[in-house]
Amino acid sequence: MAAARRCRYRLVPESRHHAGVATTAEIVEAYWIFHRLSTGTRPERLRSEDYFWAWEEINHVLEDGTPHEGLNLLDALLHAPETDPGTIGAGCLEDLLYSRPAEVGDQVATRARRDERWRQALDHVYVPDEVLPLLPDELRLYLAPR
Numbered sequence: 001m002a003a004a005r006r007c008r009y010r011l012v013p014e015s016r017h018h019a020g021v022a023t024t025a026e027i028v029e030a031y032w033i034f035h036r037l038s039t040g041t042r043p044e045r046l047r048s049e050d051y052f053w054a055w056e057e058i059n060h061v062l063e064d065g066t067p068h069e070g071l072n073l074l075d076a077l078l079h080a081p082e083t084d085p086g087t088i089g090a091g092c093l094e095d096l097l098y099s100r101p102a103e104v105g106d107q108v109a110t111r112a113r114r115d116e117r118w119r120q121a122l123d124h125v126y127v128p129d130e131v132l133p134l135l136p137d138e139l140r141l142y143l144a145p146r
Contacts, residue, residue, distance in 0.1 A: 022057070025076070031055060035084070036082070059092075059095075062096050070100075074092055074096070074121075085117050090126070108122070123142070126144075
């Protein structure tokens, strides 16, 4: 059973959990629904607003949670059936490496060494010149060439 985490945002009405609590699996599922709908037709884009809470919760975890929580959430996003590693790389992972390079660099490199989806995501990450020296050498090997 996945652990429930207290969210700052409401759940979609169909959730069987009390408002304000979602499992990692529910956050991941809602995020990919949000992503799919937000790139669809106008009615789909309007419906995507019902799932925006998942995007907000992911950003909250990456900014304010522990590195372990953030990396585990990214891992769940990268291993969801409907995953798009490029979306995670150019979005959440890029933001995390920019804002917390010293805290997560070694752990991201370890995950990339062991997991193809992490390598695929890193292929879409852009890290500014001022952040590159803060990343471990091994991690820089996985970043897309400039």
